[in-house]
Amino acid sequence: MAQDPAQKIGELETQVQKHLQEQKPQLAIPLLREIVSLDARNVNGQANLGVLLFFQGDYTEAMPHMRTALQIQPDLWRVQALLGIAEKRTGNPKEAQSDLERSFPNLDDPKIRIEAGLELVEIYTAGSHLDKALALSGKLQELAPQNSRIPLVTYEISRQMMYHSLLSLMMVAPDSAEMHMLMGGELGRQGEHAAAIAQYREAIRLNPKLPGAHFELAEQLRTSTDAALNAQAEGEYKAALQVNPYDELSWRQLAGVLSAKGDYQTADDHYRKAIALQPRDSEAKTGLAITLISTNRSSEAIPLLESALEDDPSNMAAHYRLSILYRRAGRTADAQRELESFQHYKEVNDKLGKVFKQLAGPSDRL
């Protein structure tokens, strides 16, 4: 007498459970095949068979089972995410994108979610949807701040965006002021400061009102080893402000140049202008606070430094100066806390510095 199919399926499911508990998926797969042959609408059978085949790397056979499961029950988000990954890996990015976009927001398993997200980022990047890729990588960074793969992915996308922009500019206006400004930036990043300065000067010659050009030139001049070039930075910041009086960064940097020259009155004024334009500029607040301390107005500096740290808790200078001011004000515990924060960020900074140096060149002995 033939066995009742439902009863047979029940027995098979029991055996499947046993094999899976014993970590023997390869023994479970034939049983699941038998289940779906007995009942093609068995959603658990289709879904589990698809998933097990996926993890065996057999994407081609896995996909139909996962699709069938999703037709029966569309809210199997994990299965849909795996289907999307399988589709991507078997050369079907369009369907992969669709499945991953639908499943990603609904996934609750963090590991699967990050994997699905990263696959989707790859699809976006390959399709030159860099804006979407960047937005998604930002989301992934929030979800898994400790995952080292995500910053790398973000960096790669940003680099691609940069080169896309460069290519676009080269195609549209290869001899433009903008092109020279862009080249200046690239050269500056590579440490070719003299060449960068020449590019910025050319950009300004072509378009004296090019936004940002005077500022970038000033930045290169300010950090030059050449005292004569250094002295020209102030003029370029001022030129930047003539082009755009609302250029907050130029106000701030000009204030820094002036305070280094000992012109604290004007520096004070310019820092305040910068803060008025960008009330959350932690560096400007710190710069103003240091100006106040230098001119014996430490009590005014304390709230500024506190505010600077609200804007940027990793502002080392603010922690350091605040610790000293608290100590002088008799706030020993607060001073100690700020000193510890300073030392914490200093350690992080030192570690970063070492990593950069290791990356920059051989360091087997030094």
Next chain:
Amino acid sequence: MPFKRHIIGLILLGICLQAQRKGTVAPAGPVPQLADITASTKIRFRHLSSPDKKYIVESMSGGVALIDYDRDGWPDIYFTNAPDVDMQLAGKKAPSALFHNNHDGTFADVTGKAGVAYPCWANGAVAGDFNNDGWPDLLVTCFGGVVLYRNNGNGTFTDVTKQAGLAADTFWAMGAAFGDYDGDGLEDLFVSHYAAYDLHDLPAFGAMVNCQYYGIKVQCGPAGLKGSPDNLYHNNGDGTFTDVSKQAGVHDPDNLLGLTAIWSDFNNDGKLDLFVANDGANNYLYRNDGSGRFTDVGYQAGVALDENGKALANMGVALGDYLHTGRFSIAITHFSDQYLQVLRNDGEMNFNDISGVSGIAHSTLHLVGWGDAFCDIDNDGWLDLIAVNGHVYPQVDDANIGVRFREPSLLFLNQRDGTFRDVSDQAGSAVKLPRVGRGLAIGDLFNDGLQEVVVENLDGEPSVWRPQAIPPHHWINFELAGSRDKLALNARVKVTTGKLEQTEEVRSGGSYLSQSGFRLHFGLGDYQRIDKVEIRWPSGGTQVLGRLEADRSYCVQEGAGIVPCTTIRPKTPPPPQ
């Protein structure tokens, strides 16, 4: 209303700047000229140095000590010397030199007789009196420890490093200073050590990331070099020292790259504190807690880092009461892209980086600074600031990056309002002439009330500069003898003249690898006499002297007051039978 607040802020700023002014603002008078008189002194000496300076150890030497070794009241001069790596590996030595002051504007080389030509790979030299016999002894810091020369009182010195228990010090020693930290009347010794460096395992020139400067291949370090611990040696009173670094808490457990060290009572509590400048790292300010223990309060005091919380390449250290507050502020020289840092002492171990507002920082940003000193170059009663510079990489000359190997020196005149005027370009060719300066010491070489500046240059001959073309200002100076420490190290003298109140201190070491004269000098401006002298002796005792005529040198003995100088100077021992 923001605009109104802004106006009020500016008014307040003006008020505060006014409040900082203590005396009258200095008149913009003639700038003192520093004339190079090296040739006329007949000092003939050459500091050796390899042209390429492929290794950092070849860039760091060059100390000078003004030491009145024969106690005739005329400062003599000792220059250190160092070989290069190739010389050292070949067993060749570089002669240091001692020049005796002939009292006629010239000096005579007495190195051979004195027996101080070849102490070691010599970096710095400081004076002290470890056996308290009144004859100043000489300590030389070496690439490989220290050498202690006992002054025999007869024009000769004896190397007593081993007998004194200092031979175990084998690290790369740079700064050193004698000071009686425990008040037992005996001068103890602190030695700061630089990098752990092996001549047989040298980092290859230009090979690594720490061996490049703006893309140019240069010597490796100091970034990336491991440091060595520092040492405090307690004077046992029997000619020997005991290493008490760890129990005192000054052993530098982080192995920072120690350069200049100097003793002073920074918080006026009667106990000697210790400042140690560390290259590329936080400075230490060890507060003397008593009972032989110290606590580093560098961060809390605001002297560890720059105003932005960044570690600087701290090299030379000058102390001076440039504001007439009775407190010693600190001036530290640094590498290029940094600034000569002036840390104003606000009392109770609180310092404020006022390098910018004082007018010092801006002129110093592109220079690599070494020896520095607060000294009243024009005798107007206000301490000026002088510093010598010179890069470490000769390769910058071929690199077209706006930096030169030889660099001009700096002279800042005290404006009497907390600010300084940079007169480096107007103070004569000696200051302007680019050089590779290292050590710097100050002293009245010719007993005429003018303080000469002696500079040891890394490459070539030293320089002696003499102030000229200054107004006919008055002066006074004091040679001190303590009841316990005969050199009276860290005795403080406060001179009151009308509205002028100046404070100075006898110190061992300081500047960069150097020793200035022990005699305390005060410019008096137009005052022809002083009203009062208050002395705080290292024994803890105080002494007050009444009116004294200006333009004279005085010898002062603790308890006795003004005495003939022969009273406080030791007698030359009879020659051995």
